[in-house]
Amino acid sequence: MLRIEHLTKSYGDKKAVDDLSLHILPGELYAFIGHNGAGKTTTIKCCCGILQFEAGDIFVDGMSVREKPLACKQVMAYLPDNPDLYEFMSGVRYLNFVADIYQIPREAREERIARYADMFDITADLAQPVGDYSHGMKQKLALISALIHEPKLLIMDEPFVGLDPTASYQMKQVMREMCSRGSSIFFSTHVLEVAEKLCDKVAIIKNGRLVVSGSMEEVKGQESLEDVFLELEGNHAENPD
Amino acid sequence: MLRILIKSRLDALLYAYFHPRNKKKKSAYNAKMSGTGQIIMLCLLFAYVFWALMQMFYEVFLIMCRPLLENGMGWFYFSFGGVMAFGFGVICSLLMVHKQLYDARDNDLLLSMPVKPRDILVSRLVMLWVQTFAFEMMILLPLGFAYMHEMGTTVSGVILFIVTSLLFPLLTFVFTCPVGWVLQLLSTHAKRKTFMTTLFSIIFLILYMYFIMRLNSIVTLVTTDSRTFAPVFKRAAYPLYFYGKALAGQSISDFLIFALFVIVPFLLIFLLLCRSFIRLATMKKTGARIRYRQKRMEPKQLMRALMDRELLHFTSSSMYMLNGAMGLLFLVILPVVMIFRMDAVKAFAAQMPGLEIWLLASAGISLISAMNIISAPSVSLEGKNLWIIRSMPVSEKKILLAKAAAHITVCTPPVLFASAVTAVLFRTSFPQTIFLILLPLLSNVMTGLVGVVVNLQFPRFDWISETAAVKQSMSTFVSMLVSVIGAVLPYLLYLFLFSGAVEPELFAVIVLFYLAGLDYWCYHYLCTKGAAKFSQLS
Numbered sequence: 063m064l065r066i067e068h069l070t071k072s073y074g075d076k077k078a079v080d081d082l083s084l085h086i087l088p089g090e091l092y093a094f095i096g097h098n099g100a101g102k103t104t105t106i107k108c109c110c111g112i113l114q115f116e117a118g119d120i121f122v123d124g125m126s127v128r129e130k131p132l133a134c135k136q137v138m139a140y141l142p143d144n145p146d147l148y149e150f151m152s153g154v155r156y157l158n159f160v161a162d163i164y165q166i167p168r169e170a171r172e173e174r175i176a177r178y179a180d181m182f183d184i185t186a187d188l189a190q191p192v193g194d195y196s197h198g199m200k201q202k203l204a205l206i207s208a209l210i211h212e213p214k215l216l217i218m219d220e221p222f223v224g225l226d227p228t229a230s231y232q233m234k235q236v237m238r239e240m241c242s243r244g245s246s247i248f249f250s251t252h253v254l255e256v257a258e259k260l261c262d263k264v265a266i267i268k269n270g271r272l273v274v275s276g277s278m279e280e281v282k283g284q285e286s287l288e289d290v291f292l293e294l295e296g297n298h299a300e301n302p303d
Numbered sequence: 304m305l306r307i308l309i310k311s312r313l314d315a316l317l318y319a320y321f322h323p324r325n326k327k328k329k330s331a332y333n334a335k336m337s338g339t340g341q342i343i344m345l346c347l348l349f350a351y352v353f354w355a356l357m358q359m360f361y362e363v364f365l366i367m368c369r370p371l372l373e374n375g376m377g378w379f380y381f382s383f384g385g386v387m388a389f390g391f392g393v394i395c396s397l398l399m400v401h402k403q404l405y406d407a408r409d410n411d412l413l414l415s416m417p418v419k420p421r422d423i424l425v426s427r428l429v430m431l432w433v434q435t436f437a438f439e440m441m442i443l444l445p446l447g448f449a450y451m452h453e454m455g456t457t458v459s460g461v462i463l464f465i466v467t468s469l470l471f472p473l474l475t476f477v478f479t480c481p482v483g484w485v486l487q488l489l490s491t492h493a494k495r496k497t498f499m500t501t502l503f504s505i506i507f508l509i510l511y512m513y514f515i516m517r518l519n520s521i522v523t524l525v526t527t528d529s530r531t532f533a534p535v536f537k538r539a540a541y542p543l544y545f546y547g548k549a550l551a552g553q554s555i556s557d558f559l560i561f562a563l564f565v566i567v568p569f570l571l572i573f574l575l576l577c578r579s580f581i582r583l584a585t586m587k588k589t590g591a592r593i594r595y596r597q598k599r600m601e602p603k604q605l606m607r608a609l610m611d612r613e614l615l616h617f618t619s620s621s622m623y624m625l626n627g628a629m630g631l632l633f634l635v636i637l638p639v640v641m642i643f644r645m646d647a648v649k650a651f652a653a654q655m656p657g658l659e660i661w662l663l664a665s666a667g668i669s670l671i672s673a674m675n676i677i678s679a680p681s682v683s684l685e686g687k688n689l690w691i692i693r694s695m696p697v698s699e700k701k702i703l704l705a706k707a708a709a710h711i712t713v714c715t716p717p718v719l720f721a722s723a724v725t726a727v728l729f730r731t732s733f734p735q736t737i738f739l740i741l742l743p744l745l746s747n748v749m750t751g752l753v754g755v756v757v758n759l760q761f762p763r764f765d766w767i768s769e770t771a772a773v774k775q776s777m778s779t780f781v782s783m784l785v786s787v788i789g790a791v792l793p794y795l796l797y798l799f800l801f802s803g804a805v806e807p808e809l810f811a812v813i814v815l816f817y818l819a820g821l822d823y824w825c826y827h828y829l830c831t832k833g834a835a836k837f838s839q840l841s
Contacts, residue, residue: 112693113841135696146687148612150619152593158600162608163695172600189595 063088063215063246064109068118071104078104080270081118086248086263088214091241093257094250095291096267102250103143105267106219109248110140123214136164138215143223143250145204149193153184153203156192157210164211171210178206181232197224205233209240216240218249222256234260258287266294304418308426316430341777348780356441360387363518364449367526372454377551378544379533383525384446385471385543386536388439392475394511395438396431400476401483403427404576406490408767410584420580424573428476435472443468450550460553467546470562473569474542480572487583500621505632508625605697606705613709616684617677623684626773630674634717637671638724645728657802658794661735662811664725666794669746672718673790678710678754679782682837683763683772689840699834703755707829710751718743738811745818750786752825757782759836793817 064086071079079101086092096102107113109120111131120127122134148156154175161171179185182202192200201224208216216237222230237247237260251257257264258278264287265275273294274281282290364384371380404427413423447464450456490496514521525532537544542564549558576583603611617623641648652660682703685692692702722743726736761778763771773779793814797805805813 107690107841110694112690114839132696132698135694140690140694142690144687147691148616148688150616151612154595154600155615159608159612160695161600162603163605163697165602165605168600168602171602172597175600176597186595189593 063090063123064217064248065121066105066109066118067120069105069108069115069120070117071101071108071113071115077270079108079115079267082267082270082272083118084265084272084275086215086246088244088246089241090246090263091237091261092246092248093261093264094248094267095252095254095257095264095287096250097295100267101270102267103219104270106140106217106248106250109217110138111135112140137213138217139208139211139213141204141208141216141218141221143220145197145200147192147195147200147204147207149191152189152191153195153199154188156203157188157207160207161210166211174210174212175206178209181236182206182229198226198229201225202229205236209236212245214245216245216247216249218247220251221249222251222253254287254291258282266291268294305422305425308413308418308422309429312426312430316434353441357445360442361445361449363522364446365452366519366522368449368453370526371529372551374529376529376533378547379529379536380450380547381446381550382536382540382543382547384442385546386540388442388446388471389475389478389540389543391442392435392439392472393479394507396435396472396475397479397482397486399434400431400479401486401490403431404480404483405487405583407584414581414584420584421577424576424580428573431476432472435475436469439471439475440468443471457553460550463553463558464550467549467558467561470565474565477565477568477572480576484583497619497621497624501624504621504625508629508632509636606701606708609697609701609705610709610712613681613706614712616681617709617713620769622770623677623680623773626779627677627680628675628713630671631714631717633671633674634668634714634721637667638721638728641724641728655798657798659735659807660729661725661731661739662794662797662807664722664729665739665742665811666791668718668721668725668743669790669794670787671721672714672743672747673750673786674783675710675714675747675750676754676779676783676786677713678706678751679758679779680772680776681706681709681755682758682840683761683766683776683778684769686764686766686769686772689764693841699837700830703759703829703833703837704826706755707748707751707825710754711748714747714751715744718747734808735811738808738815742811742814742818745815745822746790748822749789749818749825750782752822752829753786753789754778754782756825756828756833757785759833762840764840789821 064084066082066084069079069082070077082101082105084092094102094105104113108115109122109127111127111134123137125133127134148159151159157175158171161175166174175188176185179188182205184199184202184206187195187199192203195203201221205221208218221233225233234256241247241262261278263275263277264281266273266281274290278287281287285293364380367380367383371377404424407427410423414420443464447468489499542561545557545561545564548554549561617627649660652658652663655663658666719740722740725731726739731739758778761776761781763776763778766772793810797810801810
């Protein structure tokens with residue numbers, strides 16, 4: 063569903079992502095972890111067509127993000143770490159705008175907005191301007207907008223930040239349901255326990271380079287994901303090269 | 304601590320005006336040069352605006368000075384100037400006071416630090432004093448210079464003038480601080496805030512423009528009938544009576560009374576603000592809650608959805624509407640004024656015999672229409688939300704064209720209205736009417752497209768308040784300049800060079816092709832290079 067091949071992206075002289083390759087199959091829940099500034103957000107933004115990159119390629123559902131960006135964006139959705147939404151719109155207007163862009167028919171959008179708004183408990187607030195929303199409510203709204211066109215691939219950057227425990231639980235349920243229907247989810251997180259319990263596969267990135275990737279069992283073995291991650295970070299401290 | 308706070312406010316102020324844009328996209332040398340260039344340009348612009356306004360007020364005060372002094376009404380001369388400076392200071396600083404004292408974004412952050420609320424307040428007031436002082440000096444300096452020109456001066460007079468000028472912003476604060484507080488209360492509780500703000504701003508602006516247009520006649524009236532007006536001024540603006548007496552008579556006792564009138568109320572307000580600052584700064588915005596009722600959700604076409612997004616953004620902000628579409632107000636008001644002042648219009652047209660009146664009207668409508676800058680900040684206004692549209696399956700070309708289309712949609716009805724009224728008033732022939740409609744319309748299309756083209760060259764995403772993107776950006780300034788020149792240049796060339804050689808109708812056809820060519824070039828740029836440029840933005 064998502065194939066990243068030798069992705070390289072630089073900011074000036076600094077390589078934010080360096081020759082990174084990953085392959086996410088349909089139905090997989092894939093965690094992407096790394097320290098602050100490791101290159102997670104840059105990788106994610108390249109996958110979503112928000113950032114352009116110098117080398118390598120990214121394929122979504124078999125289509126190159128470089129060559130067919132619109133077709134790729136049509137089948138995927140992106141949820142950023144900080145959901146800055148249109149504060150001049152009401153919640154429902156924002157969802158309708160997203161539905162218009164994805165050309166979702168009336169009945170389908172009405173049903174999905176009602177279902178997800180109820181699920182995340184923001185139905186009563188849908189008429190309020192987004193500017194009046196709390197961080198958590200914006201996160202929920204952004205999540206609904208990402209789900210509204212039933213994407214084949216959902217890419218999220220720190221999706222659990224700001225969510226209350228109930229919403230967090232609901233979100234994990236939605237993620238599992240999506241994957242059981244054959245959609246793929248690729249998300250970055252610092253909450254290693256969530257990644258460990260929820261995901262089929264994991265990739266660890268350090269200083270823009272992929273350190274390890276594979277199934278959760280392969281990567282962590284008998285240890286916890288936290289131990290593996292800290293061990294890799296520790297190696298880095300001992301051997302800066 | 305206070306020094307640190309004042310320094311941080313000063314840095315913020317300088318950053319807002321002089322921070323060079325797009326630094327990271329260029330080499331260090333280029334960034335430094337372009338930054339220096341922008342600062343020099345802005346300094347020159349500020350200097351020009353200050354000079355132009357001061358020159359205007361200087362002429363006004365020269366008219367007043369000698370007659371009033373000869374009548375022994377020197378105090379009235381300074382009091383009248385003081386009232387003007389006070390009014391100008393209020394106009395220029397009221398929203399600043401509201402924003403910086405009560406609605407500052409860093410209030411929560413500063414209050415969470417070990418900083419006395421009084422220090423926060425003083426640091427804000429110091430910065431407001433600097434800005435208000437600068438505005439008021441645009442009137443007080445010409446007031447003093449005109450007096451010096453007519454009467455000469457002494458060292459003690461100059462010192463007194465400087466000291467009273469330094470105190471003057473405090474007098475303004477006595478008015479603006481409480482009114483800013485009322486504005487804060489209204490903005491936290493009012494319904495239809497955008498509509499109310501826009502309406503009041505327009506009324507305020509019309510009154511202001513009326514005053515400025517009638518300034519000369521008001522000054523003449525007040526000067527010739529000073530015996531009648533002086534007592535009224537004395538009663539209505541008592542502190543300024545002592546301000547006038549202090550400066551005209553170089554009287555220390557009157558100065559002290561004026562200083563008391565300024566300092567005592569200001570201190571009272573300051574103490575009141577100190578006591579209630581935390582409550583005011585943390586006042587929660589509790590606008591009326593809107594109950595959601597599920598309605599039928601009609602799908603829209605892609606372009607329509609994108610255009611509606613732009614229109615919603617525009618209509619949701621009174622600041623954006625007032626600064627981006629002020630020309631619309633004139634396009635509606637001026638034709639109505641023309642109906643009642645046809646004689647003045649004809650007299651004005653007679654001064655330009657080279658341009659037939661329908662061509663002059665076409666130039667005028669195009670010029671006013673070019674002052675609308677709705678599309679000029681539209682790329683910058685994506686700001687932190689740029690990720691939304693960039694992650695969606697929409698081509699850059701459509702995003703950019705929707706921005707221009709929103710501008711054109713908003714501006715077309717007033718342009719048509721102005722053209723139609725002008726055509727009826729001047730009883731233009733059928734071909735002239737067609738030109739009178741088409742030329743301003745094409746010019747309006749050009750303004751909309753140019754705004755987006757220019758904004759792509761000067762995008763600015765680092766703003767905290769949208770005001771910075773709309774009012775303080777290079778894009779809006781350059782866009783307006785280019786649009787005005789593009790709209791008016793052919794008419795000026797015709798007026799001064801070709802009016803005898805080319806028939807008006809033939810000239811209109813040439814302008815029609817010129818504008819259509821410009822429109823096409825902008826459209827083509829947005830579809831190709833502009834779209835590519837937008838895809839690089841992040």
